[in-house]
Amino acid sequence: MKLFQLQDRFLRLRHRFATRRGQPEGILILSAGGLGDTILFAHVIGQFLDLAKPGEPVRLLLGLGSDKLGFLFPPQVTVQSVDFQRLRRDLVYRRATMGELYEVNFRLVIHTDHRRHPDMDEALAWACSASETFAMEPRPWAKYSTRLNVNRNIYTRLFDSGPAQKDKVRRWIEFAAWLTGKPRAPALLHLTQDRLPPATHEPTPLVVIHPYSAVKRKQPTPSLFSEIIELVPDDHTVVITGTIADRTANPDYEVLLTHPRVQFDGSDFRTLAGRLRSAELVISVDTACMHLAVAVGAPTLCLASAAYVGEIVPYDDALTPPNAHFIYKAMDCEGCLGTCHLPADRGMYPCIAKLPRNTILDFVRQRLKSSSL
Numbered sequence: 001m002k003l004f005q006l007q008d009r010f011l012r013l014r015h016r017f018a019t020r021r022g023q024p025e026g027i028l029i030l031s032a033g034g035l036g037d038t039i040l041f042a043h044v045i046g047q048f049l050d051l052a053k054p055g056e057p058v059r060l061l062l063g064l065g066s067d068k069l070g071f072l073f074p075p076q077v078t079v080q081s082v083d084f085q086r087l088r089r090d091l092v093y094r095r096a097t098m099g100e101l102y103e104v105n106f107r108l109v110i111h112t113d114h115r116r117h118p119d120m121d122e123a124l125a126w127a128c129s130a131s132e133t134f135a136m137e138p139r140p141w142a143k144y145s146t147r148l149n150v151n152r153n154i155y156t157r158l159f160d161s162g163p164a165q166k167d168k169v170r171r172w173i174e175f176a177a178w179l180t181g182k183p184r185a186p187a188l189l190h191l192t193q194d195r196l197p198p199a200t201h202e203p204t205p206l207v208v209i210h211p212y213s214a215v216k217r218k219q220p221t222p223s224l225f226s227e228i229i230e231l232v233p234d235d236h237t238v239v240i241t242g243t244i245a246d247r248t249a250n251p252d253y254e255v256l257l258t259h260p261r262v263q264f265d266g267s268d269f270r271t272l273a274g275r276l277r278s279a280e281l282v283i284s285v286d287t288a289c290m291h292l293a294v295a296v297g298a299p300t301l302c303l304a305s306a307a308y309v310g311e312i313v314p315y316d317d318a319l320t321p322p323n324a325h326f327i328y329k330a331m332d333c334e335g336c337l338g339t340c341h342l343p344a345d346r347g348m349y350p351c352i353a354k355l356p357r358n359t360i361l362d363f364v365r366q367r368l369k370s371s372s373l
Contacts, residue, residue: 002119003091004091008123011098012126015102020102020103020105021105022105024106024131025056025057025105026056026057026059026106026107027056027058027106028059028061028104028106028108028109028110029048029059029110030109030121030125031060031061031062031112031113032062032113032116032117032120032121033063033066034288035288036288036291037168038062038066038069038072039069039072039288040291040312041172042072042191042195042295043169043189043295044169044173045060045074045077046074047172047173047176047180047182047184048179049076050176051108051110051179051180056107057078058078059078059106060080061081061124062080062082063082064085065081066081067079067080067081068268069288069292071197071269072191082124084117084120087120087123087124088119098124099127101127106130106131107132108132109130109132109134110133110134110135110179111133111155112135112136112175114138114139114168114171115139116138116148116151117144118150119147122148125154126151132156133154133157134156134157134158134159135155135158136160136161136171136175137159137161140164159179161174161175162174165310165311166310167312167315167316168311168312169186169316170186170318173186185318186318187319188321189315190294190297190321196277196296197270197271197274197277199277200275201278202237202275203237205236205237206237206275206278206280207232207280207282207283207368208239208265208282208283209228209238209239209256209282210240210241210242210282210283210284210285210289210290211225211242211250211253211285212246212250212287213287214287216347217340217347217352218286218305218307218348218349218352219253219352220348222252224303224355225256226255226256228364231364232261232368236280237263238259238262239262240253240256240257240262240265241264241265241267241272242266269292273292276289276293277298279293281298281301281368282300283364285302285303286302286304286312286313290313294321299325299367301326301327301360301364302314302324302325303352303360304326304327304328306335306336306349306351307334307335307337307340307349308335308337308338309330309334309335310334313326313328314326314328325363329355329356331351334351
């Protein structure tokens with residue numbers, strides 16, 4: 001048994017005999033996914049807010065860094081982030097985080113993740129000791145199957161959301177409908193203007209390219225992006241988005257910044273959202289920038305792996321707005337969620353290495369041609 005698990009046992013014993021002040025109040029919504037998941041969840045959080053009483057406080061608990069996307073959520077939602085990796089290795093941080101959640105005395109906790117970790121996000125759901133705690137049946141995970149089964153006693157209601165491979169947003173919509181008793185038809189993934197920063201004023205037409213991913217094997221070669229840049233008319237500006245860390249980790253992509261009219265933009269998400277709203281075209285790998293571009297209404301081409309087919313990208317047809325376009329290579333092994341069993345092809349997932357280059361270039365050519373008419 002690990003030290004943090006021993007500490008958790010002590011906290012359970014302590015909470016059993018503790019008394020909290022006041023009546024339970026407020027809702028905690030737990031969403032521990034990555035940046036892209038956070039953007040997708042912004043589309044559906046309104047359905048979960050129907051569970052709040054008038055004027056009741058609502059807190060959204062996200063993973064570290066995802067709070068940078070807090071501007072996408074309604075103003076009545078307070079956004080908080082937790083460093084889940086630190087939660088496992090820093091006993092003081094773990095005790096303080098769990099203790100603060102316990103003392104709030106939430107009336108209701110809603111865990112929105114299908115894939116859950118018994119020692120991280122589920123531990124926080126338990127720590128709240130809320131009057132009611134709702135979740136979906138967890139995604140099967142052989143390594144933690146026993147622990148996940150034991151942790152079922154954390155929840156007062158569990159929703160069977162269907163098969164393991166299912167569109168993530170559809171799963172949330174159905175979960176919210178089950179909780180609220182208010183079924184809703186799927187809506188196109190597009191955020192309203194009142195939740196977005198204003199579009200920036202650009203002196204020249206703008207094309208945005210986001211070539212980076214935290215999973216390097218999801219990145220097409222720099223040569224593909226160079227060919228895309230060559231298709232951009234001379235009176236346009238091309239912006240490469242990312243972070244300094246992205247550039248440091250991918251020195252072979254620096255060649256993209258040697259092209260005339262190409263700039264680098266390392267802005268935060270709020271600033272980037274305004275610029276994406278002004279873009280004539282956004283070309284991105286499957287990452288948070290792509291989901292944000294679609295959400296703000298920018299014409300977007302996603303160069304996707306086949307790893308998340310059926311769950312994230314391409315989006316479900318009923319959810320896909322007309323500004324979103326996806327190109328990927330169909331594979332027998334698609335939907336692997338990144339647990340690729342095939343050898344890398346020039347440092348890429350095979351499905352990325354096999355992306356149809358001519359199809360991509362033809363799409364960009366036609367899109368830029370039509371937008372200039």
